[in-house]
Amino acid sequence: MEEFHKVRRLPPYVFEQVNRLKASARAAGADIIDLGMGNPDLPTPQSIVDKLCEVVQDPRTHRYSSSKGIPGLRRAQAAYYARRFGVKLNPETQVVATLGSKEGFANMAQAITAPGDVVLCPNPTYPIHAFGFLMAGGVIRSISVEPDESFFPPLERAVKHSIPKPLALILNYPSNPTAQVATLDFYKDVIAFAKKHDIIVLSDLAYSEIYFDDDPPPSVLEVPGAIDVTVEFTSMSKTFSMPGWRMGFAVGNERLIAALTRVKSYLDYGAFTPIQVAATQALNGDGSDIAEVRNIYKRRRDVMVDSFGKAGFEVPPPPATMFAWAKIPEKFRHLGSLEFSKLLVEKADVAVAPGIGFGEQGDDYVRLALVENEHRIRQAARNIKRFLSTADETMHNVVSLNAHR
Numbered sequence: 001m002e003e004f005h006k007v008r009r010l011p012p013y014v015f016e017q018v019n020r021l022k023a024s025a026r027a028a029g030a031d032i033i034d035l036g037m038g039n040p041d042l043p044t045p046q047s048i049v050d051k052l053c054e055v056v057q058d059p060r061t062h063r064y065s066s067s068k069g070i071p072g073l074r075r076a077q078a079a080y081y082a083r084r085f086g087v088k089l090n091p092e093t094q095v096v097a098t099l100g101s102k103e104g105f106a107n108m109a110q111a112i113t114a115p116g117d118v119v120l121c122p123n124p125t126y127p128i129h130a131f132g133f134l135m136a137g138g139v140i141r142s143i144s145v146e147p148d149e150s151f152f153p154p155l156e157r158a159v160k161h162s163i164p165k166p167l168a169l170i171l172n173y174p175s176n177p178t179a180q181v182a183t184l185d186f187y188k189d190v191i192a193f194a195k196k197h198d199i200i201v202l203s204d205l206a207y208s209e210i211y212f213d214d215d216p217p218p219s220v221l222e223v224p225g226a227i228d229v230t231v232e233f234t235s236m237s238k239t240f241s242m243p244g245w246r247m248g249f250a251v252g253n254e255r256l257i258a259a260l261t262r263v264k265s266y267l268d269y270g271a272f273t274p275i276q277v278a279a280t281q282a283l284n285g286d287g288s289d290i291a292e293v294r295n296i297y298k299r300r301r302d303v304m305v306d307s308f309g310k311a312g313f314e315v316p317p318p319p320a321t322m323f324a325w326a327k328i329p330e331k332f333r334h335l336g337s338l339e340f341s342k343l344l345v346e347k348a349d350v351a352v353a354p355g356i357g358f359g360e361q362g363d364d365y366v367r368l369a370l371v372e373n374e375h376r377i378r379q380a381a382r383n384i385k386r387f388l389s390t391a392d393e394t395m396h397n398v399v400s401l402n403a404h405r
């Protein structure tokens with residue numbers, strides 16, 4: 001029987017192959033250090049959990065909630081943008097709460113895409129950026145992820161040669177997976193380009209608060225007039241260690257926000273009210289919880305860069321996000337990122353995300369998530385050192401996993 005049209009557009013998740021290996025190694029008793037998935041391991045701050053527990057006691061909160069987000073939550077998100085970026089938003093018309101930023105992004109694609117619409121998407125990037133539009137019937141044209149002047153010539157070519165002219169341009173800085181950060185000057189050039197060619201800008205700012213330099217990453221909405229063409233997505237998953245709560249936001253251009261809100265009003269009733277109330281409290285907090293999370297990731301980053309470097313696996317220090325993006329050591333690069341990642345599970349008990357899972361331009365790299373504690377990151381480095389030092393032997397003597405254990 002032929003596969004369904006939509007399902008055919010969704011190839012099996014590359015990461016699944018590493019996950020399967022990881023699961024079978026664990027079942028065989030291996031202690032796999034998991035730097036693969038970007039699933040924060042830190043607990044949600046207690047005050048946020050307490051608020052949820054308090055609010056859930058009120059039966060009125062058990063009813064359907066508000067699809068676009070309760071008013072206090074939307075006001076809190078607008079206040080965050082004002083405080084953090086100096087961007088003024090109308091919480092009634094320019095803010096919508098989403099069930100995580102991933103859902104918001106995917107449903108924005110549903111809301112604005114006609115079959116065959118061309119969307120400019122960085123490569124490598126977080127998979128939903130491309131697949132959200134592919135599911136919506138769009139066509140992807142890959143662009144560079146480098147936030148500098150080299151970003152623009154391929155864009156110019158895309159505008160000249162795409163039929164129809166591109167509908168939207170996706171930005172994701174700080175980037176998952178590359179961890180690159182964009183400057184406000186870069187955003188100014190992007191917005192000028194988008195306005196000139198009448199292109200929608202969708203910015204994924206999921207890592208707005210996970211940065212390690214003195215300069216916090218800017219919002220593209222800080223560019224004067226950006227709101228004419230832009231919607232930006234943020235997430236509570238990383239900022240407040242709330243990945244399982246599914247709470248995010250889309251903010252920006254009223255027409256685009258209205259389109260997303262309309263689609264969502266047909267699909268969901270909003271997050272559970274106690275989650276929305278607890279999220280409101282989190283956003284209105286004094287920022288100390290966020291600073292703590294940031295410091296933990298920073299220490300882990302420093303430990304990873306140092307210990308992996310000493311182990312012979314160079315990891316450039318990421319300026320932001322909870323990921324390092326590391327080039328596969330030279331002698332393994334020909335294997336490609338999937339085979340190298342499998343090898344790391346089998347021979348070093350370390351799971352990473354193969355770069356190919358983020359697009360073909362990622363195949364020389366692996367992504368390392370900072371979701372294990374410092375002790376285990378050091379252990380991962382020791383395992384990798386052992387693997388690298390015995391690689392010649394093991395590479396010529398690849399024993400199947402079952403025989404090996």
Ligand SMILES: Cc1ncc(COP(=O)(O)O)c(C=O)c1O
Pocket residue numbers: 038099100101102103126172175176204206234235236237243246247248
């Ligand atoms: C760039 C980026 N956008 C969005 C998401 C999804 O976030 P959420 O949990 O808010 O759906 C992630 C999660 O890893 C991400 O890395």
